[in-house]
Amino acid sequence: MDVTLLGTGAPEGLPRPDCPCAACAAARGPAVRAATALLVDGALLLDLTPGTVQAAARAGRSLGGVRQVLLTHPHDGPPVEVPPGLPSAGRVPDGRELTLISGHRVRAVPMDAPGTGYEVASPEGATLLYLPPGGAPAGLGGPRRPYGMVLADVVGRPDALARLREAGAIGPETELVAVHLDHGVPPGAELDRRLAAAGARAVPDGTTLAVGARPGPPPLPRRTLMTGGARSGKSLEAERRLESYPGVVYVATGGTRAGDPEWADRVGAHRERRPSSWRTEETCDLVPLLAAEGPPLLVDCLSLWLTDAMDRVGAWDDEVWEKSGRRELRERVGGLVAAVRATRRTVVAVTNETGSGVVPATASGRRFRDELGRLNAAFAGECEQVVLVVAGQALVLRG
Numbered sequence: 001m002d003v004t005l006l007g008t009g010a011p012e013g014l015p016r017p018d019c020p021c022a023a024c025a026a027a028r029g030p031a032v033r034a035a036t037a038l039l040v041d042g043a044l045l046l047d048l049t050p051g052t053v054q055a056a057a058r059a060g061r062s063l064g065g066v067r068q069v070l071l072t073h074p075h076d077g078p079p080v081e082v083p084p085g086l087p088s089a090g091r092v093p094d095g096r097e098l099t100l101i102s103g104h105r106v107r108a109v110p111m112d113a114p115g116t117g118y119e120v121a122s123p124e125g126a127t128l129l130y131l132p133p134g135g136a137p138a139g140l141g142g143p144r145r146p147y148g149m150v151l152a153d154v155v156g157r158p159d160a161l162a163r164l165r166e167a168g169a170i171g172p173e174t175e176l177v178a179v180h181l182d183h184g185v186p187p188g189a190e191l192d193r194r195l196a197a198a199g200a201r202a203v204p205d206g207t208t209l210a211v212g213a214r215p216g217p218p219p220l221p222r223r224t225l226m227t228g229g230a231r232s233g234k235s236l237e238a239e240r241r242l243e244s245y246p247g248v249v250y251v252a253t254g255g256t257r258a259g260d261p262e263w264a265d266r267v268g269a270h271r272e273r274r275p276s277s278w279r280t281e282e283t284c285d286l287v288p289l290l291a292a293e294g295p296p297l298l299v300d301c302l303s304l305w306l307t308d309a310m311d312r313v314g315a316w317d318d319e320v321w322e323k324s325g326r327r328e329l330r331e332r333v334g335g336l337v338a339a340v341r342a343t344r345r346t347v348v349a350v351t352n353e354t355g356s357g358v359v360p361a362t363a364s365g366r367r368f369r370d371e372l373g374r375l376n377a378a379f380a381g382e383c384e385q386v387v388l389v390v391a392g393q394a395l396v397l398r399g
Helices: 022-026 052-058 158-166 189-197 234-242 261-273 286-291 302-313 318-342 363-380
Strands: 002-007 037-040 044-046 068-070 097-099 105-110 116-121 127-130 149-152 175-178 208-210 223-228 249-252 279-282 297-300 347-352 385-390 393-398
Touching: 002 052, 002 149, 037 052, 044 116, 149 158, 189 234, 189 393, 223 234, 223 363, 234 297, 234 347, 234 385, 249 286, 286 297, 286 318, 302 318, 302 347, 302 363, 318 363, 347 363
Parallel strands: 044 068, 127 149, 149 175, 223 347, 223 385, 249 279, 249 297, 297 347
Antiparallel strands: 002 037, 002 208, 037 044, 097 105, 105 116, 116 127, 385 393
């Protein structure tokens, strides 16, 4: 089954008309995207958009064999004129199935937002799932066989991929293609990096893909370290890495602080933006979690883990530090680094980048700065990817 992406953008396209934002200003050449529309084996057109005939011609495709035109979402503005020779556009009621004269079977999948998703099966048995902008499946039932391809709003609704993964509808061999790309997406290579974290990719308008022909999603870094300054966006960037996966274990090393409402507000803000399918562990005992089998781990953060470790070895007292604290801390850090090296889990860890500003005024402050720098370097040495986040921008240092 071949799918030609006549467009890959949001309903208003990219760039949006008369929009001065940075993403629209950077959308040039292959980054220009018409509203998403798919041509399946020349027989089925999913979403009818302005300029469909011209888009097909640019892609070297004809619409002469189209037998069915289906819409996935409400279209604002004046009705789109149906080109001569094409059948009228319509929508299939949720849960209903139709069979085309070409032998393709199309089933309407209910969404949790206005719109309809479509599951398409070719006569040969290849399958794809196409979701509307801003939509995720409302109910998938029991375990399912993986689709050969899923085309969805990856950036806008990463939780849709998490639901599909949890239901078994996305497997190792499923190709994930991002569509409905709007000006809210980061421009350039940052878009490719963010999509890769979800196991997806974007392609230029006019691309034709064969369902089931690709061996699987691009390889992902299994261990990632996110570092950056205060309020740089490093925690949000770490969460984005895993937001399309279900059952993530969020390891909060900060715990609770009685009588500190500001800290409670920080913890609450983090909790509110996590997907509801994630589970939280409040602990600094990271080695057993790294050694166990299980879903991905998000550790936030190593600097608080180090604070706890230094508390435990008495590192703040100069005499204790020289007598035993330095040695005991090195053992704890060594154990953590060894566990990261040996783990089979997907791990994204967050840490603070210190030492780039004012030198701490106390010996204990300088001690913490130095030990955190050593910990970050050792932990990063065991990671396939290291990312520095500055002013909300992710700079890949490795991987």
